[in-house]
Amino acid sequence: MLSESSLFLKGVLLGSILCVLMTMLAHIKIDYGKRTHHHERHHLQAPTKEDTLKISEDERTELSKSFRVYCIILVKPKDVRLWAAVKETWAKHCDKAEFFSSENVKVFESVNMETNDMWLMMRKAYKYAFDKYRDQYNWFFLAHPTTFAIIENLKYFLLKKNYSQPFYLGHTAKSGDLEYVSVGGGIVLSIESIKRLNSLLSIPEKCPEKGRMVREVSEDKQLAVCLKYAGVFAENAEDSKGKDVFNTKSVGIFIKEAMTNHPNQVVEGCCSDMAITFNGLTCNQMYVMMYGVYHLRAFGHVFNDVLVFLPINGSDND
Amino acid sequence: MKIHFREMASKSWLNILTFLCGSAVGFVLCSQLLSILFEEQKDIQPSILHNDPHARHSDDNEQNHLEGQMNFDADASQHKDENTDIADKLYQKVKILCWVMTGPQNLEKKAKHVKATWAQRCNKVLFMSSEENKDFPAVGLKTREGRDQLYWKTIKAFQYVHDHYLEDADWFMKADDDTYVILDNLRWLLSKYNPEEPIYFGRRFKPYVKQGYMSGGAGYVLSKEALKRFVEAFKTDKCTHSSSIEDLALGRCMEIINVEAGDSRDTTGKETFHPFVPEHHLIKGYLPRTFWYWNYNYYPPVEGPGCCSDLAVSFHYVDPTTMYELEYLVYHLRPYGYLYRYQPALPEKMLKEVSQIYKNEDTNVNQEPLKEKHK
Numbered sequence: 001m002l003s004e005s006s007l008f009l010k011g012v013l014l015g016s017i018l019c020v021l022m023t024m025l026a027h028i029k030i031d032y033g034k035r036t037h038h039h040e041r042h043h044l045q046a047p048t049k050e051d052t053l054k055i056s057e058d059e060r061t062e063l064s065k066s067f068r069v070y071c072i073i074l075v076k077p078k079d080v081r082l083w084a085a086v087k088e089t090w091a092k093h094c095d096k097a098e099f100f101s102s103e104n105v106k107v108f109e110s111v112n113m114e115t116n117d118m119w120l121m122m123r124k125a126y127k128y129a130f131d132k133y134r135d136q137y138n139w140f141f142l143a144h145p146t147t148f149a150i151i152e153n154l155k156y157f158l159l160k161k162n163y164s165q166p167f168y169l170g171h172t173a174k175s176g177d178l179e180y181v182s183v184g185g186g187i188v189l190s191i192e193s194i195k196r197l198n199s200l201l202s203i204p205e206k207c208p209e210k211g212r213m214v215r216e217v218s219e220d221k222q223l224a225v226c227l228k229y230a231g232v233f234a235e236n237a238e239d240s241k242g243k244d245v246f247n248t249k250s251v252g253i254f255i256k257e258a259m260t261n262h263p264n265q266v267v268e269g270c271c272s273d274m275a276i277t278f279n280g281l282t283c284n285q286m287y288v289m290m291y292g293v294y295h296l297r298a299f300g301h302v303f304n305d306v307l308v309f310l311p312i313n314g315s316d317n318d
Numbered sequence: 319m320k321i322h323f324r325e326m327a328s329k330s331w332l333n334i335l336t337f338l339c340g341s342a343v344g345f346v347l348c349s350q351l352l353s354i355l356f357e358e359q360k361d362i363q364p365s366i367l368h369n370d371p372h373a374r375h376s377d378d379n380e381q382n383h384l385e386g387q388m389n390f391d392a393d394a395s396q397h398k399d400e401n402t403d404i405a406d407k408l409y410q411k412v413k414i415l416c417w418v419m420t421g422p423q424n425l426e427k428k429a430k431h432v433k434a435t436w437a438q439r440c441n442k443v444l445f446m447s448s449e450e451n452k453d454f455p456a457v458g459l460k461t462r463e464g465r466d467q468l469y470w471k472t473i474k475a476f477q478y479v480h481d482h483y484l485e486d487a488d489w490f491m492k493a494d495d496d497t498y499v500i501l502d503n504l505r506w507l508l509s510k511y512n513p514e515e516p517i518y519f520g521r522r523f524k525p526y527v528k529q530g531y532m533s534g535g536a537g538y539v540l541s542k543e544a545l546k547r548f549v550e551a552f553k554t555d556k557c558t559h560s561s562s563i564e565d566l567a568l569g570r571c572m573e574i575i576n577v578e579a580g581d582s583r584d585t586t587g588k589e590t591f592h593p594f595v596p597e598h599h600l601i602k603g604y605l606p607r608t609f610w611y612w613n614y615n616y617y618p619p620v621e622g623p624g625c626c627s628d629l630a631v632s633f634h635y636v637d638p639t640t641m642y643e644l645e646y647l648v649y650h651l652r653p654y655g656y657l658y659r660y661q662p663a664l665p666e667k668m669l670k671e672v673s674q675i676y677k678n679e680d681t682n683v684n685q686e687p688l689k690e691k692h693k
Contacts, residue, residue, distance in 0.1 A: 004336050011340020018341070019348035064655065156654035255642045266434065266642045273650045287600050287623075292647035294656065295628040296596075298502035300405030307655035317623040318659075 042179065042235040044169055046245065046274055047159040064307040067155040070137035071097035072125050074118065075145050077105050082145035084108070085283040089290045092312050093151040095137060100125040119219040120209060123201055126189075130198045138163035140194055143186040146279055148289045152309045153276045154188065157237060157245060159307070163190040168227055171246040171277075172236040179234045180224030184279040185246035187220065188237075196230035197223075243272040250280045251289075287317065294318035404664070408505040409441065411668065414539070415487035416440035417475050420495040421447050421463045425454050428495035431638040435645040439501035442486055446475040468534070468564035473552060476540075480549040488513035490545050493537040498636045498644045503629040504539065507582060507590060510665045513542040516577040521591035521632075522616035523569075529579040530616040531569020535634035536591040538565075544577040551575050583617065585662060588627035593634050596644075599625035628660045 071094035075083045083099060091097035100121060101110040111128060113121045122142070129140055139158060143149060161167060171185030181187045189197070200207045207226040224234055237245045247254070251271065258266040271278075281289065294311075295318070311318060416437060420429040429445050433454075437443040448471070450458025459474040461467050472492065479490055489508055493499050511517060518540045520532025532538035540548065548571065551557040556574055561567030572579065582590050593611070598604050602622045605611055612619055633644065663669065 004333070007333055007336045008340040011337040011342075012344035012347075013340075014337075015341035015344025015346075016348040019345045019352065023349070023352050150651075150653050152653040152656050251643050251646060252639060255639050255646070259639065259642070264434075267645045267650060270642070270646055271651070273652065274654060275651055284597055284601050284604075288597050291596055291600055291623070291626065292644075293651060293653055294658070295626070295660075296630055296648055297628060297652070297658070298405065298500055298648050299506040299629050299662070300402065300408055300502050301649075302401040302404065303652070304399045304401065305655040308657060309653070309655045310657050311659050 042172070042233055043242075044167075044235040044237050046157050046237075046239045048240050060306060061308055063159075064155070064309060067139065067158060068095045068137040069139045069141055069151055069154060070095065070129060070133055071149075071151075072129060072140065072142040073097065073099050073145055074121050074125060074142065075099050075101045075110065076116070077101070077103060079145045080105060080108065081283050082286075085286040086145045086147075089286045089317065090149050090151065092315055092318070093149075093309075094141065096133070098129075100128070119217075119222045122219045122223060123207075123209070126194060126197055127201055130194045134191065134195070138191045140189045140191070141186060142183070142189075143277070144183060144279070146281060147184065147186055147277050148279075148281050148286055149186055149277045150275065150293055152307075153245065153274050155309070156274065156307060157276060158188075161190070164192050165190060166193045166196060166230070166232040167235070168193050168224075168232045169235045169237045169246070171244055171248050172234045175221055178221060178224055178228075180221050181234045181246075182248050183218070183220040184248040185244075186277040186279075187223070188246075193227065193230075193232045196232055197227060200226055200230050237276070239272040239274050241272070245272050245274055245276045247271060247275060247277055248279045250278050250285065252285075253280065290317045405502050405505075407668070408502065408509060409439075412489065412505040412508050413441040413487040414489045414491055414501060414504060414508075415442040415444070415479060415483055416491045416493060416499070416501075417444040417446050417479055418493050418495055418497075419468070419471060419475070420445050420456065422449055422451065422456075423463075424495050425451060425456060428638065429454070429456070431641045432493075432495055432497075435641050436499050436501060440491070442483060444475075444479065444483075445495075446471065446478070466562045469561045469567045470559065472564050472568060473559065476545060477549055477552070480545055484542070484545070488542055489539050490542070491537060491539040492534075493632070494535055494634065496636050497535060497537045497632055497634050498641055499537055499632045500630060500648055503590065503627075504631045506629055506662065506664070507584075507631060508539070509668055511541065511580070515541055516543045516547055516575070517541050517580045518544045518572060518577055519580040519582040519591070521589065521593055522579060522582070523565075523614045524616040525614060526566055527569045527573055527579075529573055531566055531572070531579065533591070533593045533634075534565030534568075536593045537632045537634070538568075538591075540577070544572070547575040547577055548572070581617075582631070584627040584629055584660075586627075586660065587617075588624060589617070589620075590627045590629060590631040592626060592630060592632060595633050595635055595640060596626060596630075628658060629662060 071091055073083070073086060073091065087097075087099070099108070099110040100113050101108070102113060102116045102121060104110070104112050111125070113124045115121055115124070125142070126140070129137075139154075141149065141151075141154065167188065167190040168181060169188045170181035172179050173182050174180075197207075206229040227233070239245055254270045255266060258269045262269045278289070418429060418432055418437065420432075425445070425447070433443075433445070445454060445456040446459055447456040448459055448461045448463050448467070450456065457475075457478060459471055459478065461471050461474060475492070476490070489504075491499065491504065507519065518532065518538055520538030521536035522530045523533055524530050548557075548568075551571055551574065552559065557571035558567070569579070584590055592599055594605070599621060600623065605621065636644065
């Protein structure tokens with residue numbers, strides 16, 4: 001009897017040890033899984049109502065003025081019409097907007113990058129912006145002339161974000177292991193990120209002018225590689241509902257897709273109310289967006305916003 | 319010897335069984351213990367690992383599930399800062415019945431999208447077709463279809479509305495199934511007027527009729543008195559029943575029965591009813607100089623940014639995609655914190671009632687100096 005009970009107890013012991021071992025193994029797997037998933041996609045959210053309520057009345061105007069956004073628009077001569085449209089529409093709402101072109105174009109004021117290569121243009125533009133404006137602006141927004149941006153919504157999105165942190169945001173995509181911000185949706189860098197980028201630009205091993213690949217790698221991916229070396233990671237910008245605020249498509253495309261995919265919830269399923277960018281617009285659509293965003297509205301719908309942005313002097317379409 | 323073996327064999331089997339039993343029990347007990355221990359840890363983890371503001375509300379789940387649900391929606395809704403008191407007040411004070419001119423072939427193609435967007439904002443909406451459709455639902459006017467039938471359909475539609483819904487609204491709006499109407503702005507426009515007055519509004523055209531007539535496609539809205547007179551006019555043969563041009567015929571009739579053609583422009587003189595989509599009006603040179611439009615407009619026509627009021631009421635030739643785009647641009651997308659240049663006021667009688675709401679809005683502190691600028 002004694003030997004049997006001792007055997008039994010030995011069995012219990014072995015069983016418990018086995019159980020503990022298995023549980024520990026399982027947990028290590030889960031933890032590892034969770035950690036890798038967490039790094040799969042970085043999400044950055046817009047401020048919530050709780051955040052905005054914490055801001056006192058006095059801070060409002062001061063706060064609105066504290067966001068200084070410098071806009072970099074990379075253009076080529078073939079884009080002249082879009083360039084003109086951007087200049088006359090949303091670019092006016094940047095604290096400063098400059099056009100960086102591959103070559104000089106008559107009548108159109110621009111900073112000449114003297115190159116046709118998009119990555120070189122981007123590098124030079126960021127270097128120029130940092131050298132000249134590092135003390136005057138705290139956020140840098142880069143876009144193509146096919147993009148329409150609502151700078152007020154960008155400032156609202158940046159409300160609780162400290163520009164001395166390395167922010168790199170927009171509409172992200174993945175290329176293998178690399179998470180990068182698509183240039184089509186616009187790229188936002190804080191001054192800290194630009195500072196770090198600038199120090200790397202002179203190191204060809206980390207930030208080569210010509211990509212290591214034989215194939216041409218797009219400039220937005222090259223930027224992501226560079227920034228990664230500086231410890232700056234891409235983050236996808238979303239509203240409190242999880243919808244992207246930087247968009248690589250136009251409103252029309254979103255609507256058409258929604259009409260096919262969820263015809264009973266077309267507008268609800270479309271785009272964020274606080275959208276910052278849309279891409280793929282024609283010149284005419286830029287003007288329509290200006291009217292649609294800065295003019296057309298429904299009477300009697302009042303908003304209690306925490307920031308105040310006054311209309312621009314000497315402008316007639318906003 | 320043999321007996322010994324069997325004894326030993328059965329004993330070892332028993333031993334093995336005992337051992338296995340023990341390990342099984344040990345395993346089960348242990349796993350139960352561990353799962354209890356880890357359960358507590360799991361509850362804390364989600365709120366740390368997930369970069370999700372909604373995790374905050376996981377505490378609410380226990381107390382009041384419904385409340386947790388509501389918080390989620392309030393947090394997620396983009397309209398969390400939106401105050402619709404004024405719009406709601408106008409909805410009650412300025413009752414509008416909309417009827418949409420459509421046909422059997424267009425219910426699914428066009429009218430459906432009207433129904434999914436702006437039609438919901440009418441106090442009452444009716445879809446008028448040549449034949450009844452109980453499912454949509456659409457009213458059957460018992461006419462034929464076709465452009466030459468438009469006026470006849472219009473007369474019958476207004477008659478139907480008059481016979482069934484006269485007391486249900488103050489104003490009666492006609493629109494096409496490719497017209498997009500912003501009801502809130504229409505209510506603002508009409509709030510200055512008395513529905514007992516004989517008046518109607520729309521996009522005013524000047525030819526053929528002395529006081530002008532309203533474009534059919536851009537939509538037009540009749541006061542209750544105007545509707546009464548219009549229906550009466552056909553009973554007494556004051557107005558003719560036949561015409562191939564709906565809006566012109568209606569305009570002629572309005573003049574005969576002394577219904578005034580109103581000025582629908584906003585307080586800065588910008589048009590509110592539009593016979594085309596925004597793009598056609600906003601882009602200089604889009605409509606060629608030889609286009610009929612330039613000679614038809616009652617007031618000096620404007621192209622470019624001055625074409626269209628901030629408080630536009632309608633656009634025409636709006637395809638289904640554009641219907642939803644306009645819905646998104648008007649009721650959803652907005653520039654946060656932006657102080658619009660045009661800050662229109664409500665008429666005196668309404669102002670007193672809603673002045674409380676204005677007082678609470680800090681942005682309006684800046685209104686006074688701006689108002690001066692734009693006078």
